[in-house]
Amino acid sequence: MALRCYTPRVLVEVAVAAAVRGRFTYRVPSALAPGVSLGQRVAVPFGKSRRATGYVVGFPASAPDGIELRDVVEVLDPFPPFTPELVELLRWAEEYYLVPPGELLRAALPPGLNARRGEAGPARRGVEYAAPAEAAAGAAADPKALARAPAQRAVLEYLLARGRIPVEELRAAFPKGRPAVAALARRGLVRLETETPVARGALLPASAAAPVLTPAQAAALVELDAAAGTFQPFLLHGVTGSGKTEVYLQAIARARGAGKGALVLVPEIALTPQLAGRFRARFGDDVALMHSGLSDAERHAEWLRLRRGDARICVGVRSAIFAPVQDLAIIVVDEEHDPSFKQEDGPPYHARDLAVVRAKREDAVLVLGSATPSLETLENARAGRYRKLELPARVDDRPLPEVELVDLGRLRRGGVAKLPGLLAPQLSEAIARTLEASQQVILFLNRRGYETLVVCEVCGAEAQCTECAVSLTHHARRGILLCHYCGRTERMDARCPACGGVRYGVGVGTEQVEAAVRELFPAARVARLDRDVVTSADDTAAVLARFARRELDVLVGTQMVTKGHDFPGVTLVGVVLADTALALPDFRAAERTFQLLTQVAGRAGRGAEGGRVVVQTFNPRTPAIALAARHDYAAFAAGELDRRRTVGYPPFTRMMAARVEGSEDGARRSAEALAHAARPALGGEVAMLGPAPAAIERIRGRHRWHLLFRADGPKALFRVHAALARVAVRPPGGAAIRFDMDPYSMM
Ligand SMILES: Nc1ncnc2c1ncn2[C@@H]1O[C@H](COP(=O)(O)OP(=O)(O)OP(=O)(O)O)[C@@H](O)[C@H]1O
Numbered sequence: 001m002a003l004r005c006y007t008p009r010v011l012v013e014v015a016v017a018a019a020v021r022g023r024f025t026y027r028v029p030s031a032l033a034p035g036v037s038l039g040q041r042v043a044v045p046f047g048k049s050r051r052a053t054g055y056v057v058g059f060p061a062s063a064p065d066g067i068e069l070r071d072v073v074e075v076l077d078p079f080p081p082f083t084p085e086l087v088e089l090l091r092w093a094e095e096y097y098l099v100p101p102g103e104l105l106r107a108a109l110p111p112g113l114n115a116r117r118g119e120a121g122p123a124r125r126g127v128e129y130a131a132p133a134e135a136a137a138g139a140a141a142d143p144k145a146l147a148r149a150p151a152q153r154a155v156l157e158y159l160l161a162r163g164r165i166p167v168e169e170l171r172a173a174f175p176k177g178r179p180a181v182a183a184l185a186r187r188g189l190v191r192l193e194t195e196t197p198v199a200r201g202a203l204l205p206a207s208a209a210a211p212v213l214t215p216a217q218a219a220a221l222v223e224l225d226a227a228a229g230t231f232q233p234f235l236l237h238g239v240t241g242s243g244k245t246e247v248y249l250q251a252i253a254r255a256r257g258a259g260k261g262a263l264v265l266v267p268e269i270a271l272t273p274q275l276a277g278r279f280r281a282r283f284g285d286d287v288a289l290m291h292s293g294l295s296d297a298e299r300h301a302e303w304l305r306l307r308r309g310d311a312r313i314c315v316g317v318r319s320a321i322f323a324p325v326q327d328l329a330i331i332v333v334d335e336e337h338d339p340s341f342k343q344e345d346g347p348p349y350h351a352r353d354l355a356v357v358r359a360k361r362e363d364a365v366l367v368l369g370s371a372t373p374s375l376e377t378l379e380n381a382r383a384g385r386y387r388k389l390e391l392p393a394r395v396d397d398r399p400l401p402e403v404e405l406v407d408l409g410r411l412r413r414g415g416v417a418k419l420p421g422l423l424a425p426q427l428s429e430a431i432a433r434t435l436e437a438s439q440q441v442i443l444f445l446n447r448r449g450y451e452t453l454v455v456c457e458v459c460g461a462e463a464q465c466t467e468c469a470v471s472l473t474h475h476a477r478r479g480i481l482l483c484h485y486c487g488r489t490e491r492m493d494a495r496c497p498a499c500g501g502v503r504y505g506v507g508v509g510t511e512q513v514e515a516a517v518r519e520l521f522p523a524a525r526v527a528r529l530d531r532d533v534v535t536s537a538d539d540t541a542a543v544l545a546r547f548a549r550r551e552l553d554v555l556v557g558t559q560m561v562t563k564g565h566d567f568p569g570v571t572l573v574g575v576v577l578a579d580t581a582l583a584l585p586d587f588r589a590a591e592r593t594f595q596l597l598t599q600v601a602g603r604a605g606r607g608a609e610g611g612r613v614v615v616q617t618f619n620p621r622t623p624a625i626a627l628a629a630r631h632d633y634a635a636f637a638a639g640e641l642d643r644r645r646t647v648g649y650p651p652f653t654r655m656m657a658a659r660v661e662g663s664e665d666g667a668r669r670s671a672e673a674l675a676h677a678a679r680p681a682l683g684g685e686v687a688m689l690g691p692a693p694a695a696i697e698r699i700r701g702r703h704r705w706h707l708l709f710r711a712d713g714p715k716a717l718f719r720v721h722a723a724l725a726r727v728a729v730r731p732p733g734g735a736a737i738r739f740d741m742d743p744y745s746m747m
């Protein structure tokens with residue numbers, strides 16, 4: 001094909017985020033030329049007279065002949081929203097994760113900017129603080145004072161627990177809490193104060209002074225310091241409560257001292273608002289927060305502060321990997337093992353893995369921190385690609401809690417058939433002693449509801465969702481059977497649809513554990529933390545704040561209770577059933593179980609009183625459970641890595657999933673068509689698993705099939721993808737096909 005050549009910058013390559021996605025070449029009219037640079041958002045004609053938004057991703061010198069080139073219509077922002085580094089990173093991510101061009105670019109911008117035209121951001125502001133006023137304690141103690149204003153009550157209780165805090169932390173804790181804060185200020189119960197902005201780059205004064213580092217922390221910091229200015233990835237492996245956050249804070253302070261920027265990725269800000277608060281307390285206005293609890297306007301404002309260099313530190317959830325931090329010198333990924341860094345809905349990408357790519361491109365230091373590093377990261381450290389830094393002990397030499405295993409199978413064989421709420425005598429006695437000592441208890445069970453299965457007593461049929469191939473869960477308080485995948489409900493008292501028999505529930509969920517604790521310990525103040533009782537970040541923060549203030553004795557919950565909470569009053573952690581994740585058809589099931597147990601055990605004994613953990617299980621000898629009980633990460637990881645090597649799973653191979661959804665016939669035929677197209681491309685290097693129905697065969701009436709491909713490296717997988725792409729454009733029977741590189745969900 002002949003090429004027409006153009007003078008530089010007359011042509012632009014634009015990633016168009018429209019229904020038909022792709023990269024297209026446009027001409028730049030000379031009037032617009034001065035405003036067009038890499039990363040610019042532009043309006044372009046698309047299809048028949050349509051106007052679409054696109055992003056300038058390149059400046060080609062020539063265009064294919066025979067194509068009518070059209071002109072860029074408008075430049076949408078006064079400056080390009082993406083830095084050249086981000087354009088490159090996003091392009092890399094779209095190619096690696098097999099995402100259509102323009103989709104991640106669009107997802108990487110704050111929603112406010114996508115919706116409207118770019119505009120100037122708010123003026124630079126000072127750090128706003130909120131503090132409880134004198135009268136606050138009285139109002140919180142008086143049950144009548146705020147009886148009709150539960151939102152205000154929750155905010156006030158949080159503030160009383162936390163003292164004077166940056167308003168941003170409050171906002172992370174109560175995303176919809178602004179009216180409540182304003183009302184409390186009007187009532188004179190909360191003081192709002194603004195501290196004048198500090199000079200750019202300067203740090204807040206001593207109010208949030210850094211503690212003296214422990215020798216292990218100091219040694220880690222020395223290594224991070226020595227690597228400054230180069231791409232150097234580190235694994236910071238520190239046991240729970242070893243002070244990893246303090247290492248991040250001080251390393252970032254050094255980077256800021258040198259005038260550079262920093263990016264901190266955390267799993268979930270709503271669950272750990274204290275963490276965001278610690279960064280704001282140390283660095284003030286220099287920190288921009290990026291999380292889903294912010295309004296669109298707030299996210300836009302935070303994003304603009306970063307893009308303009310008014311804020312140089314970003315603390316955010318996984319999508320913040322695309323935050324426009326300037327002069328990036330350090331990226332921290334806290335709890336790097338956490339599955340939430342992998343985006344499962346929407347374009348699939350792994351923020352931790354992209355952090356490696358971004359750090360490399362921008363010559364930044366990378367710190368991946370965890371008490372339970374993922375095996376991928378551990379293997380990278382073992383192979384010498386990452387440097388390992390260790391914090392082997394808790395701060396102040398506090399011991400890790402002692403863990404006791406309770407063998408539920410043995411109890412049952414010994415004749416103990418029915419345990420109330422599945423609480424064995426060892427665990428309920430430990431709870432009793434803890435309550436007597438006025439200390440606090442966390443009980444963890446990764447299953448919601450009252451009973452996890454409902455069975456017909458006549459024919460034995462399990463109650464299943466009609467739209468999804470999953471069992472219904474009994475939620476007693478609401479008197480319903482609920483599908484956790486599509487939200488469909490049924491009445492509990494309905495008869496078995498197969499035979500008309502009466503049905504009963506089996507299997508314990510958090511609701512039943514809570515009920516049992518209330519019955520066994522009527523004087524205890526008990527609350528539950530799971531998605532049935534807390535439906536918003538505000539509710540979550542309110543429960544956590546009450547627990548932090550020690551107005552609650554027992555907190556029962558799902559994995560929400562296992563996250564990085566730092567409650568010194570907790571001396572007992574009970575794991576009601578450690579086995580829930582073990583049996584899942586997922587090669588990471590054992591790793592996930594070990595991580596959850598270690599993390600939840602790590603919530604115990606963070607104060608001066610020491611701690612204890614009771615783990616109930618039917619599999620006390622399974623390595624994931626036995627070794628978590630001994631705090632032996634090294635032994636668990638060594639064994640699990642051996643197993644992965646033997647069976648050929650990551651981190652020793654790479655995987656790609658093709659996920660198919662559609663009608664019963666369409667999904668099956670599409671999966672078979674994919675397999676047919678893949679076979680010639682497999683060569684000797686790629687193994688194909690499937691096609692097979694997914695572990696959950698149907699969700700919302702859509703049938704699901706999976707194909708998994710496994711190879712030594714991504715290149716062979718890309719080759720297979722190229723062979724499949726043709727089928728994926730128009731699959732048989734109207735099914736939908738999604739590709740997922742380095743898949744995490746095996747369900
Ligand atoms: N050098 C230090 N001197 C005194 N206290 C410290 C020091 N470093 C950290 N701490 C305190 O120790 C506690 C635990 O630290 P931090 O929360 O950073 O641990 P972590 O390693 O991130 O824990 P986890 O992995 O369990 O979330 C915190 O309350 C923190 O303020």
Ligand SMILES: [Zn+2]
Nearest residue numbers: 465468483486
């Ligand atoms: Zn359903």
